[in-house]
Structure formats: C-alpha cells, structure tokens
Amino acid sequence: xxxxxxxxxxxxxxxxxxxxxxxxxxxxxxxxxxxxxxxxxxxxxxxxxxxxxxxxxxxxxxxxxxxxxxxxxxxxxxxxxxxxxxxxxxxxxxxxxxxxxxxxxxxxxxxxxxxxxxxxxxxxxxxxxxxxxxxxxxxxxxxxxxxxxxxxxxxxxxxxxxxxxxxxxxxxxxxxxxxxxxxxxxxxxxxxxxxxxxxxxxxxxxxxxxxxxxxxxxxxxxxxxxxxxxxxxxxxxxxxxxxxxxxxxxxxxxxxxxxxxxxxxxxxxxxxxxxxxxxxxxxxxxxxxxxxxxxxxxxxxxxxxxxxxxxxxxxxxxxxxxxxxxxxxxxxxxxxxxxxxxxxxxxxxxxxxxxxxxxxxxxxxxxxxxxxxxxxxxxxxxxxxxxxxxxxxxxxxxxxxxxxxxxxxxxxxxxxxxxxxxxxxxxxxxxxxxxxxxxx
Amino acid sequence: xxxxxxxxxxxxxxxxxxxxxxxxxxxxxxxxxxxxxxxxxxxxxxxxxxxxxxxxxxxxxxxxxxxxxxxxxxxxxxxxxxxxxxxxxxxxxxxxxxxxxxxxxxxxxxxxxxxxxxxxxxxxxxxxxxxxxxxxxxxxxxxxxxxxxxxxxxxxxxxxxxxxxxxxxxxxxxxxxxxxxxxxxxxxxxxxxxxxxxxxxxxxxxxxxxxxxxxxxxxxxxxxxxxxxxxxxxxxxxxxxxxxxxxxxxxxxxxxxxxxxxxxxxxxxxxxxxxxxxxxxxxxxxxxxxxxxxxxxxxxxxxxxxxxxxxxxxxxxxxxxxxxxxxxxxxxxxxxxxxxxxxxxxxxxxxxxxxxxxxxxxxxxxxxxxxxxxxxxxxxxxxxxxxxxxxxxxxxxxxxxxxxxxxxxxxxxxxxxxxxxxxxxxxxxxxxxxxxxxxx
Numbered sequence: 001x002x003x004x005x006x007x008x009x010x011x012x013x014x015x016x017x018x019x020x021x022x023x024x025x026x027x028x029x030x031x032x033x034x035x036x037x038x039x040x041x042x043x044x045x046x047x048x049x050x051x052x053x054x055x056x057x058x059x060x061x062x063x064x065x066x067x068x069x070x071x072x073x074x075x076x077x078x079x080x081x082x083x084x085x086x087x088x089x090x091x092x093x094x095x096x097x098x099x100x101x102x103x104x105x106x107x108x109x110x111x112x113x114x115x116x117x118x119x120x121x122x123x124x125x126x127x128x129x130x131x132x133x134x135x136x137x138x139x140x141x142x143x144x145x146x147x148x149x150x151x152x153x154x155x156x157x158x159x160x161x162x163x164x165x166x167x168x169x170x171x172x173x174x175x176x177x178x179x180x181x182x183x184x185x186x187x188x189x190x191x192x193x194x195x196x197x198x199x200x201x202x203x204x205x206x207x208x209x210x211x212x213x214x215x216x217x218x219x220x221x222x223x224x225x226x227x228x229x230x231x232x233x234x235x236x237x238x239x240x241x242x243x244x245x246x247x248x249x250x251x252x253x254x255x256x257x258x259x260x261x262x263x264x265x266x267x268x269x270x271x272x273x274x275x276x277x278x279x280x281x282x283x284x285x286x287x288x289x290x291x292x293x294x295x296x297x298x299x300x301x302x303x304x305x306x307x308x309x310x311x312x313x314x315x316x317x318x319x320x321x322x323x324x325x326x327x328x329x330x331x332x333x334x335x336x337x338x339x340x341x342x343x344x345x346x347x348x349x350x351x352x353x354x355x356x357x358x359x360x361x362x363x364x365x366x367x368x369x370x371x372x373x374x375x376x377x378x379x380x381x382x383x384x385x386x387x388x389x390x391x392x393x394x395x396x397x398x399x400x401x402x403x404x405x406x407x408x409x410x411x412x413x414x415x416x417x418x419x420x421x422x423x424x425x426x427x428x429x430x431x432x433x434x435x436x437x438x439x440x
Numbered sequence: 441x442x443x444x445x446x447x448x449x450x451x452x453x454x455x456x457x458x459x460x461x462x463x464x465x466x467x468x469x470x471x472x473x474x475x476x477x478x479x480x481x482x483x484x485x486x487x488x489x490x491x492x493x494x495x496x497x498x499x500x501x502x503x504x505x506x507x508x509x510x511x512x513x514x515x516x517x518x519x520x521x522x523x524x525x526x527x528x529x530x531x532x533x534x535x536x537x538x539x540x541x542x543x544x545x546x547x548x549x550x551x552x553x554x555x556x557x558x559x560x561x562x563x564x565x566x567x568x569x570x571x572x573x574x575x576x577x578x579x580x581x582x583x584x585x586x587x588x589x590x591x592x593x594x595x596x597x598x599x600x601x602x603x604x605x606x607x608x609x610x611x612x613x614x615x616x617x618x619x620x621x622x623x624x625x626x627x628x629x630x631x632x633x634x635x636x637x638x639x640x641x642x643x644x645x646x647x648x649x650x651x652x653x654x655x656x657x658x659x660x661x662x663x664x665x666x667x668x669x670x671x672x673x674x675x676x677x678x679x680x681x682x683x684x685x686x687x688x689x690x691x692x693x694x695x696x697x698x699x700x701x702x703x704x705x706x707x708x709x710x711x712x713x714x715x716x717x718x719x720x721x722x723x724x725x726x727x728x729x730x731x732x733x734x735x736x737x738x739x740x741x742x743x744x745x746x747x748x749x750x751x752x753x754x755x756x757x758x759x760x761x762x763x764x765x766x767x768x769x770x771x772x773x774x775x776x777x778x779x780x781x782x783x784x785x786x787x788x789x790x791x792x793x794x795x796x797x798x799x800x801x802x803x804x805x806x807x808x809x810x811x812x813x814x815x816x817x818x819x820x821x822x823x824x825x826x827x828x829x830x831x832x833x834x835x836x837x838x839x840x841x842x843x844x845x846x847x848x849x850x851x852x853x854x855x856x857x858x859x860x861x862x863x864x865x866x867x868x869x870x871x872x873x874x875x876x877x878x879x880x
Contacts, residue, residue, distance in 0.1 A: 043862075043863070044590065044591075044594060044861070044862070044863045045861070045862050045863075058503075061501040061502075061503060061859075061860070062501075062860065062862045063498075063501060063859040063860035063861065063862060064859070066862050067861075068638070068861045068862075070635075070638035070639070071638060071857075071861070074637050074638055075637075080597075080640040080641075081597075082597070082598060083591070083594035083595075083597075083598070083863070084598065100594075100595065100598050101591060101594070101595065102595070104598065104599075106598070139862060139864075140864070150484065151484075151523070151541060154484060154523035154540075154541070155523075155540065155541065155542070157520075157522070157523075158522060158523070158524065158540050158544065158546070159544075195510075197514050197515075198508070198510035198511060198514055199510070200520040201520075400851060400855070400857065400859065401859075404844070404847070404859070407844070411840060415840070417511075417840065419501075419503040419504070419840065419841075419844070420501070420502065420503035421484070421485070421503065421507075421508045421511070422483075422484070422485050422502045422503060422506050422508075422579060423483070423484045423485075423523070424579075424580070
C-alpha cells in the first residue's frame with residue numbers, strides 16, 4: 001500500500017496512542033513544534049500510577065491522581081485529544097485505526113506514530129474460576145482492591161467462626177516490588193491505625209498481611225541493603241514477609257505456594273508481573289515487530305520500530321536494554337521521541353540512541369517511613385519519606401491536586417483517618433422495578 | 441409463632457434497618473439509652489443525599505458525602521454495625537433476617553425494629569431495552585451519571601455529523617423537583633464554565649439542557665414564586681425549562697414526549713419519582729401492612745406498624761400524611777422513634793403522634809444562585825446560596841468532610857474547575873490474558 005500524498009505546507013501529523021507518562025510527556029515536549037498532534041486514549045484521564053496504591057487503600061480519591069488529559073493539554077493548541085481505543089494500524093498507509101465508545105471506527109492518518117499504550121496487570125483467576133486476585137494498574141482496579149480490603153473486615157465482623165474470621169483478617173499480596181511493598185504497608189496501617197476502634201467483635205490489629213516474594217529479597221531493583229531495611233520496617237508494622245515464596249494456585253480459601261504451604265487469606269492481591277497492552281501484538285502482526293519474552297516490543301536504539309523510522313514505541317510496551325518499566329523511564333522516552341521528531345523536522349541531526357538517566361528509586365513503607373536511593377546515596381526512615389513526598393508532589397500534575405493530596409497525607413498521618421472508605425457496588429437487591437414511563 | 445423468652449435483665453434489643461437519615465439519627469438519639477442497637481445496612485456508608493448531585497457532576501468525591509457508618513458511630517458503644525441486606529422479618533417471633541455478601545444468611549432477634557430502608561430511583565429502560573436513563577439515588581448512580589455526561593462531550597468531539605453532535609450536546613433531565621433543578625443547573629455550568637476551553641471541534645457552550653417537568657411549574661413543593669424564579673435563573677444559564685412536558689418513551693435517540701414532540705438528547709437522566717425499598721413489600725406480606733399508591737408503608741400516627749407497636753417504619757418508606765420525602769423529615773422521624781422507645785423503657789408517657797416541623801426548602805441553581813423558603817420568608821440569588829451552604833455544612837457529618845467540601849466549592853466557583861472528571865469503566869479491551877500462576 002502506498003502512503004497517501006501529503007501536501008508539504010500542512011503541518012506534520014503526529015498521532016500518539018496513550019496518555020500515560022510516555023504519551024503525555026511526548027505531547028508536551030512537542031508543544032512548540034510545527035506539528036498537529038492527535039492523542040488517543042481509551043480513558044479520559046492521565047493516571048499518576050505511583051500513587052495508585054493510595055487510592056486502593058482509601059487515602060486519595062480518583063480525581064486527585066487522574067486529571068483529565070484535556071485539562072492537562074488545554075492550553076497546548078496543537079493537540080487534540082480523542083477518547084477512543086486504538087485497535088490496529090497500517091504502517092504502509094501510515095494510518096492508525098481506533099474505535100470510540102459505542103463502536104464507531106475511525107482512521108487516523110499519521111506522519112509519525114508514537115505508541116505508548118502501557119501495560120496491564122492481568123487479573124488472576126483461581127482454578128475454580130470463582131476466585132480471583134485483582135491486580136493494580138487502573139482506577140477500576142484500585143476501587144476493586146479498596147472494596148475487597150474493606151469488605152474483608154466487614155465479613156470478619158459478621159462471622160462467629162474463628163478460622164473464618166482469621167482468614168478474612170489475613171491479606172496476601174503477591175509480589176515484593178515497590179507496589180507490593182507499598183500496598184502491604186498501607187493495608188497493615190489501615191488495620192492497625194485507621195480501623196482499630198470501628199469494630200465490636202474484631203480486633204483489627206490482629207489482621208496479618210502476608211507479602212510473598214518469589215525471589216530472595218524485597219525490592220529486587222533496589223540496592224540489597226534497602227530490601228533488607230524494607231523487610232525489617234514492614235515486620236514492625238505487622239507485615240509478614242515471605243521470601244522465596246512462589247504462589248502456585250489460587251482458590252476460594254486463599255493461596256497455595258509452590259512448596260505446598262497454604263496461605264488461608266480470603267483477600268489476595270496481585271502485585272507481580274505486568275502484561276504489555278494488546279497493541280504490542282498488533283504491532284508485531286502489522287509491522288513484523290519482534291516481541292521479547294515478556295511480550296514487549298523490541299525497538300531500535302532510537303526507540304523506533306525496526307524498518308519503520310516513523311513509528312516510536314515507548315514506555316512499558318517497549319523492550320529497551322537496561323531500562324526498567326517505571327514512570328521516569330517512560331517520561332524520558334517520550335521526550336526522546338519528541339526531540340527526534342523536532343530534529344527531523346528542522347533537518348538537524350537526531351539525538352540517536354536513547355540513554356536512560358536513573359534518577360533513583362523510592363518506596364514508602366507504612367505511614368511514616370520509606371526507603372530510597374539516588375545518585376549512589378541510600379536513605380531510609382522519615383527522611384526518605386520526606387524525599388518521597390517532595391518528589392511525588394513535584395511530578396503530580398496540577399496545583400489543586402498537590403494541595404488536596406498534601407492535606408490528605410497530613411490527615412492520614414495525624415488523624416489516623418482515611419477519607420475514602422466507600423465499598424463500591426451495593427449488593428444485588430437494587431430496586432429495578434419498571435415504572436411505566438407514561439404518566440410520570 | 442411465639443416470641444422467644446427474653447430475660448428481663450439483658451438490655452432491650454433494637455434492630456435498625458438502614459443507615460440513612462432516618463436510621464442513623466434514630467441510632468444517635470438512642471446513645472444514652474439502655475439498649476443494644478444493631479444497625480444493618482447493605483452499604484458500609486451513610487449517604488448525604490442532598491449533595492449527591494454534586495458527585496454526579498464532578499464537584500465532590502464519594503468519600504466526602506459518604507462517611508462510613510462505623511466511623512460515625514465509633515464512639516457510641518451500644519451500637520454494632522453489620523454490612524448485610526435485610527431480606528425478611530417475622531413479626532411474631534420478633535426476628536429480622538438478613539444476608540451478608542456471599543450469601544451468608546443471619547437471624548437478628550429484636551425487641552424493637554426500626555425499618556428505614558429508604559427509596560430507590562429505578563433506572564428507566566427504553567422500549568428497545570438498549571437505552572436507559574439512570575436515576576440518582578446511590579453513589580453508583582452518581583458515578584454513572586458523571587461518566588455519561590462527560591462521555592457525551594467526548595462523543596460530540598469525535599463526530600463529524602452536525603445532527604449527531606447536537607444530540608450528544610443535548611441533555612434531558614426528567615423531573616423538575618430539587619434534584620432535577622440542581623442537576624440541570626450543574627450540567628449547564630459544566631458545559632459553559634468548566635469544559636469551555638477543553639475541546640477543539642466543539643463549543644461546549646452550545647450544549648443545551650432540557651429540564652422536563654410534567655406539572656405546570658418547577659419545584660412543585662416550594663412556594664409558587666420560587667418555582668418561577670428558578671425557571672428564570674435556569675434559563676439565564678442555558679437550561680431550557682419545559683413545563684407540562686410528560687416523557688412518554690425512551691429510545692436510543694432520546695425521548696418522545698406525550699404530545700409527540702421529540703427531544704433528541706443522547707443523555708437522559710431520571711429525576712422524577714422514587715420507588716420505596718423492596719422491604720416495603722416484605723412488611724406488607726409479613727405483617728399485613730398496607731401500602732399507599734406510591735408503594736410506601738402506611739403507619740400509625742406514632743410511626744409504628746398497625747398492630748405491631750414494636751415495629752417502626754420511618755423515612756422515605758413510610759407514608760405519613762403531610763410529610764414529604766426529604767432528609768429533615770427522616771431525621772425527625774428517627775428521633776421520634778427513639779424518643780418513643782426511651783419513654784417506653786422508662787415507663788413514661790410516649791410522645792404519641794409524630795409532628796413534622798417544616799424547616800423550609802432550598803434548591804441550588806447553577807454556580808452562584810439558589811432559591812429557598814424558611815418560616816414563611818422567601819429568598820433567592822446569592823443570599824439563598826449562602827444560606828444553603830451553611831445549612832448543608834451544618835448537617836454534613838465530619839469536620840474533615842466539611843473542610844474539604846468548602847474548599848471544593850470555592851475551587852469550583854473561583855477556578856471554574858471541577859476536581860472529579862474521571863469517566864469510569866475504561867472500555868472493553870482490558871488485557872485479561874491468563875498468566876500461569878506457577879513461576880511468577
């Protein structure tokens with residue numbers, strides 16, 4: 001197929017798939033370029049994933065970490081935002097296909113395409129198909145986890161059977177990376193600090209959080225001493241850290257580990273392993289892209305698809321040697337793609353190979369501690385929490401959100417309270433009686 | 441069936457169904473009584489319904505108007521809260537049956553039962569079964585309405601067809617009571633103030649909100665002059681008020697009115713008519729209670745069921761002559777039931793007939809006006825909005841929620857922004873690839 005002729009006096013058309021860190025920062029880095037940007041996302045919001053676990057544990061609200069893409073790009077007049085899901089692309093014609101809510105298909109011609117559709121945590125179904133462990137990647141996931149965790153305490157209050165009560169008060173978090181560490185710490189804090197005086201039959205401080213990590217230490221991407229420090233700090237706030245623990249099967253009663261041990265936890269959360277967006281496979285099929293073992297797209301050193309210099313793949317979807325799947329990497333890749341496009345348009349030499357600048361790592365542990373590392377310096381405890389707070393507020397978008405977020409953090413720490421404790425989906429008997437519409 | 445013998449030295453057992461205004465205020469008014477209270481609700485939160493329309497239009501979050509019942513009753517040690525749905529009762533045995541999440545049934549014996557299960561707005565399905573108009577009664581409803589309204593603007597941006605765009609930019613609100621008036625005003629404000637600069641192909645100020653009222657004036661329960669004032673103020677902010685307009689049928693393209701007129705609005709919201717909780721029918725079947733035409737339970741003048749002095753029915757479920765279905769009425773009824781119980785236990789004369797004290801009515805119109813009436817004095821405009829704000833903050837529960845709510849109101853008025861613009865449910869292609877659990 002031939003590329004349709006494109007008059008040279010119209011702006012260069014950039015289509016970006018995904019408004020996460022990669023796509024959003026690419027769009028922003030093109031704000032002064034003579035381009036016409038179309039940003040396509042199936043959600044209407046950017047998602048500040050590093051704070052998603054705080055939505056899952058009742059501290060922050062959805063709106064505070066998920067500003068609308070439109071609002072973020074309001075004043076950048078060379079961008080239009082479309083709420084649609086990218087479903088396919090034709091590299092020869094230079095066209096992306098997308099589908100809007102309700103199934104309306106559309107074709108978006110591009111001169112340059114940036115694919116930044118991210119990853120998902122697949123839900124893990126049990127062998128019986130009835131039980132599943134939700135992952136944490138979207139706002140819906142966070143809402144589901146919050147509801148499950150809060151409901152578990154309610155179920156513990158309702159039962160008279162001590163074994164069943166213990167199983168409702170036991171939470172298993174699978175995966176000892178930052179998300180698992182942060183979730184486990186916050187669930188323990190919810191039980192020991194926030195909910196303590198709310199129940200009559202249950203002492204919520206008896207709740208246990210089992211943090212299961214298949215490897216030999218927590219936070220495998222952090223310096224080893226910080227993994228040990230995290231394990232020690234977590235143990236102090238009631239998290240039972242199990243290293244070398246591989247989840248083997250999931251059922252209604254909990255988890256079975258590979259060594260045969262059972263974890264009788266009615267609430268299991270999946271914080272290990274992500275799956276790239278289904279668009280990775282679409283790219284593989286349409287452009288002969290190769291995927292790595294994890295399903296990510298192998299890209300050239302300048303982040304373009306092999307043999308398709310007009311297609312960039314960035315963020316969690318892209319397999320780049322030595323680059324972890326974290327927000328700063330996606331931001332840097334987005335900016336690199338934008339710089340390359342600007343250089344091409346200006347006829348300047350392109351930046352070429354993408355180089356990841358590791359700015360360090362941080363993970364929060366419970367309500368008043370963190371561990372972190374930056375430029376070779378390791379820190380932990382309250383100082384690390386302060387650094388963490390400053391860094392995250394710096395990157396959180398919008399002054400209103402920053403203000404409310406700080407207020408909620410202080411509230412959570414000082415008043416030991418959490419503002420968002422709604423259990424979603426209120427049961428089955430919702431009156432759906434059909435009222436005849438005539439004669440209201 | 442005989443009532444099981446109840447030792448006289450154990451406290452009087454009060455079971456309350458529903459943690460809305462009626463049930464919660466009854467429980468609170470019994471805080472110093474020698475009773476053992478069990479409060480059963482299928483939701484884990486109280487819901488401050490008068491501000492629910494602000495959740496539906498992106499101003500407030502769920503947590504701010506829905507504090508957990510447990511937290512509200514934390515320090516009242518004679519109450520336990522159970523997350524379960526009441527499904528039946530046996531007036532002879534003095535037992536309520538309820539079902540917890542997951543189907544666990546339980547039996548709760550009572551000496552006095554207070555049924556305050558409220559009402560629901562049934563969703564209205566179209567004749568084709570595909571289209572429906574959500575009502576506004578629960579947090580899930582509010583989330584659904586917010587998503588539909590925000591998605592409509594997205595769909596308008598996506599289409600090239602002028603007629604389709606106009607239909608996406610037209611919103612129909614059925615019902616001209618306070619909820620309809622407040623929703624219509626806020627949707628208009630969203631279009632004209634908040635979203636104005638966010639779209640590229642659409643001028644959101646062209647959006648129209650059709651407010652359909654079957655009767656001859658808006659706010660039928662308010663003094664007539666205020667209904668006229670509300671219609672005038674709404675017209676000024678872009679709401680098209682249609683009086684004597686009866687919705688006759690609902691389809692994918694909008695509404696058909698009884699006089700044959702079509703309203704081509706892709707988004708239709710139902711703000712007319714509530715249905716009492718299905719528990720009303722349960723009471724009718726089990727205790728020979730009679731229902732009125734609206735399905736509410738007819739009660740004696742002291743709010744007890746005829747021939748069952750130990751069962752109170754209060755709030756939106758109860759049909760009491762001259763008492764409207766509003767929050768202050770439910771609160772007063774809850775307190776009346778509590779006073780009656782306390783008097784009985786003390787052997788004092790009971791208060792007898794319930795007398796409703798009408799403290800007035802208020803409705804907000806757009807972002808800076810309201811209409812209201814109290815003690816025969818009518819007020820409107822900015823003064824009325826100020827009165828409205830003070831009254832609602834007074835009854836909103838929790839200082840933290842009051843603080844955040846005021847902040848959000850100021851933000852909405854001054855910055856013309858709204859903090860909660862997430863469209864829920866992110867489409868269909870969510871990766872659900874099954875990762876084998878062995879070998880994480």
